[in-house]
Structures are given as structure tokens and as C-alpha cells.
Amino acid sequence: MINVTVWNEGRHEKASREIREVYPEGIHGAIASIFKDCEGINVRIATLDDPECGLPDDVLYTTDVLIWWGHMHHHEVPDELVEKIHGRVLAGMGFIALHSAHASKPFMKLMGTSCTLRWRDDDRERLWTVAPRHPIAKGIPQYFELPNEEMYGEYFDIPKPDDLIFVGWFKGGEVFRSGCTFTRGYGKVFYFQPGHEQYPIYYNETVRRILYNAVLWARPDGQYPPLSCPNTEPLEK
Ligand code: ZN
Numbered sequence: 392m393i394n395v396t397v398w399n400e401g402r403h404e405k406a407s408r409e410i411r412e413v414y415p416e417g418i419h420g421a422i423a424s425i426f427k428d429c430e431g432i433n434v435r436i437a438t439l440d441d442p443e444c445g446l447p448d449d450v451l452y453t454t455d456v457l458i459w460w461g462h463m464h465h466h467e468v469p470d471e472l473v474e475k476i477h478g479r480v481l482a483g484m485g486f487i488a489l490h491s492a493h494a495s496k497p498f499m500k501l502m503g504t505s506c507t508l509r510w511r512d513d514d515r516e517r518l519w520t521v522a523p524r525h526p527i528a529k530g531i532p533q534y535f536e537l538p539n540e541e542m543y544g545e546y547f548d549i550p551k552p553d554d555l556i557f558v559g560w561f562k563g564g565e566v567f568r569s570g571c572t573f574t575r576g577y578g579k580v581f582y583f584q585p586g587h588e589q590y591p592i593y594y595n596e597t598v599r600r601i602l603y604n605a606v607l608w609a610r611p612d613g614q615y616p617p618l619s620c621p622n623t624e625p626l627e628k
Contacts, residue, residue: 485609
């Protein structure tokens with residue numbers, strides 16, 4: 392059994408009707424639905440406003456892969472919790488940082504760099520799969536497009552990744568390392584750029600497949616993959 396915990400700051404959905412309409416169950420709900428009814432995966436959700444940020448020890452210490460979405464309130468995540476998450480990753484927990492989680496405390500601590508980047512509102516993105524044999528790219532086409540996405544551009548101040556899986560290109564001409572992997576201690580880390588809160592990115596079936604693949608890849612060693620997942624049927628070629 393793989394225990395996945397989806398953590399979301401969860402404030403945009405509370406503050407904005409527009410974003411609530413995009414994500415009526417919250418960004419965490421949309422992401423968690425990828426794993427619903429997947430054989431061999433147990434999914435839990437956690438948000439900033441839950442007691443202990445939704446990650447009391449009995450949750451964090453039984454999480455195999457932690458998925459993290461945050462944006463405006465990174466500073467409200469207690470340093471003590473960040474230390475625990477960091478320790479868990481070094482001990483083997485997988486960590487998947489999404490979109491504006493590039494500036495989250497846990498990701499920045501894992502990277503050790505500023506993780507700054509360039510950004511601009513409202514663009515169109517084409518993502519190229521540049522490591523087609525990597526497990527995270529399994530079943531993912533050579534490229535796919537997101538008709539609306541915030542532009543994230545280089546230079547992205549991260550350490551040199553283990554593998555670059557996806558390169559994002561924006562119609563404004565910018566490029567970005569949109570899918571990168573890292574190893575920290577015994578833990579695997581995946582950063583994935585798509586997921587601006589104004590657009591239904593986490594309902595995109597290719598994005599959902601990537602996150603599913605990423606969980607299987609990031610899980611601690613010694614666990615077996617689930618046998619089937621109705622939410623990630625093979626994508627059309
Ligand atoms: Zn954004």
C-alpha cells in the first residue's frame with residue numbers, strides 16, 4: 392500500500408469565488424481524485440488551516456509520498472514542521488512540489504538554493520517530454536499543451552537536477568525546466584511546474600497521469616506498484 396498525502400495551502404479557494412469554481416473540491420481534492428479507487432494507493436488530504444497544518448506526526452510518519460501545493464502563505468508553515476518533512480525525505484519519503492511550491496519552505500530547504508524564477512500571467516504552454524524512458528514519462532506523449540497557464544521562465548535557481556523530464560515552452564518565447572527530479576538522502580523529489588490556481592490544470596488527463604506516475608516513482612523502495620487505477624487509463628497516442 393502506498394500512502395499518499397496531498398497538502399494544499401487551500402486559501403485561494405476560500406478567498407476567491409472564481410477559483411472555487413475552478414476547484415470546487417479544492418486543488419487538493421482535484422489532485423486526490425487522481426488516486427481515488429486506485430488499487431494499492433491510500434490517499435489523504437491536508438491543508439494549512441487544518442490542526443497542525445493537517446500533518447500531525449501520525450499522518451506525516453505514515454506518508455510514503457507527500458504532494459505539496461502552496462502559494463501566498465508559505466511563511467505560515469511552521470519551521471518545526473519543515474524540519475520534520477525534510478527529515479522524512481532524507482529517510483526515504485517521496486516529495487512532489489507543484490507549481491508555486493517552488494518557493495515553499497520544504498522545497499527550498501531540500502534544494503538549498505533561492506528557487507527563484509521569472510513569471511508572467513496568462514500564457515499558453517507546450518510541454519515537451521525530454522526523457523521519454525523515465526518512469527514519470529510512461530504513457531506521456533512527445534508533447535502536450537495547456538491552453539492557459541502562467542508563464543514560468545528561466546533562470547530557475549535550482550541545483551542541477553538528476554533528470555530533466557519535461558521542458559515547458561510558452562508562446563511568449565520563454566522556456567522552463569518544468570519537470571525535474573532530485574535525490575535527497577534516501578528520498579526522491581519531483582518538481583512539476585503546471586498548476587496555476589486560475590486554470591483547471593489538475594483535471595487535465597495528461598497532468599493527472601504524470602502525477603500518478605510520479606507517485607509510483609517517488610514511493611520508497613520495496614513497495615509494489617498498484618495493480619490498476621481507473622483514473623489513469625492509458626492515454627491516446
Ligand atoms: Zn501561479
